Amino acid sequence: MNNGLKIGLLAVIAVLLGVIAFKMYNSSAEEDVYKPMAETDTQVNNNANNLDEVAQPAAYDPLKEQKAKQQEAAKSNIPSTTMSFISKEWDFGVLDEGDRVEHVFQFTNTGENPLILEKCKGSCGCTVPECPKEPIAPGATGEIKVAFNSKGKKNMQTKKVTITANTESGQEVLTIRANVTPAAE
Numbered sequence: 079m080n081n082g083l084k085i086g087l088l089a090v091i092a093v094l095l096g097v098i099a100f101k102m103y104n105s106s107a108e109e110d111v112y113k114p115m116a117e118t119d120t121q122v123n124n125n126a127n128n129l130d131e132v133a134q135p136a137a138y139d140p141l142k143e144q145k146a147k148q149q150e151a152a153k154s155n156i157p158s159t160t161m162s163f164i165s166k167e168w169d170f171g172v173l174d175e176g177d178r179v180e181h182v183f184q185f186t187n188t189g190e191n192p193l194i195l196e197k198c199k200g201s202c203g204c205t206v207p208e209c210p211k212e213p214i215a216p217g218a219t220g221e222i223k224v225a226f227n228s229k230g231k232k233n234m235q236t237k238k239v240t241i242t243a244n245t246e247s248g249q250e251v252l253t254i255r256a257n258v259t260p261a262a263e
Contacts, residue, residue: 144247156244158189158245159187159188159189159190159216159245160188160189160245160246161186161214161243161245162185162188163184163185164183164185166183166252166253167252167253167255168224168253168254169255169256171256172256173228173258173259174258175229178225178229179228179256180223180224181226181254182221182224183224184219185220185222187215187216187219188217191216191244192213192214193213193243193244193245194243194244197209197241198222198239198241199239199242200224200238201237201238201239202237205224205226206225206227207222207225207241208225209241222241224252224254226254226256228256231256233257233258233260234256234257234258238253239252
């Protein structure tokens with residue numbers, strides 16, 4: 079490789095490192111904007127030396143996510159509560175492709191505050207939950223109906239329904255399963 083090409087590649091690498099350092103610096107907290115120049119240069123150099131660490135995505139931290147949800151609930155000033163289900167899982171058994179089935183999950187507000195189900199969402203369009211829109215009083219029971227359409231589904235299927243509520247965890251998850259026999263082609 080000739081020296082001109084080596085110098086050109088080094089220049090490209092230097093520019094890329096500069097862009098990465100610039101983006102990292104600009105994405106810092108607002109108070110970082112007022113750091114002295116010498117401190118900023120040290121930060122840029124440290125980041126350039128640790129590119130392997132910078133390039134890796136942040137690891138998933140379920141405790142951090144749960145804490146964020148609890149903080150969000152606190153911001154909305156809705157007191158948290160607890161809920162319990164008779165069962166959080168249901169197996170429809172063997173179905174023929176194209177069958178539509180439903181199951182009702184029963185729950186109780188076991189806390190001391192009204193239970194508010196903010197959002198109920200299926201993991202795909204084939205799984206459609208229906209949740210109560212009114213608050214559930216402490217000690218009262220409620221139902222979540224989950225419909226599953228097996229059209230276009232084959233073999234073992236596991237689907238989730240995520241309920242966002244003012245519970246201590248912020249979310250509850252229901253699971254349905256079915257072993258779908260493919261339609262004859």
